[in-house]
Amino acid sequence: MGLQNTFKSAAQTIVTSFGDVAASTVYSSFSSTTYNASAGTQTAVYSSTAGVSVIFDKFELAKIDNINIKPEDKKALIPAKNISAITPKPNDHIRQGSVVWNVVNVVTDPASALWECQVRKV
DSSP states (O other): OHHHHHHHHHHHHHHHHTTTTSEEEEEEEEEEEEEETTTTEEEEEEEEEEEEEEEEEEOOGGGOOSSSSOTTOEEEEEEGGGGTTOOOOTTOEEEETTEEEEEEEEEEOTTSOEEEEEEEEO
16 A cells, blocks of 8 residues: 555645646536436536646547547546545546536546546536
């Protein structure tokens, strides 16, 4: 566990070092849906964490296939230490100011130190 914590700290340090590049966001983790029987509608329920540092990046042109990865999609790089109580997953949201991004896909490195989320504007 010691080596994994070292990698998580290193990822956090890298993002913190790029302070002007990293964006402070609100990460909303999808938890469930509720059903309103009288209206016949479902509502998504999210739990939110404010102050999550994220570096947004573009996908390489070779990876954009207009099916799985679209030209307007972004990579959201999040150190695991920033959201230690949350495991990012599809359908979560990242809000930066008035812009909301939907998490489409999530991958991590072997040490689980950095989450790479494919995000798409809502």
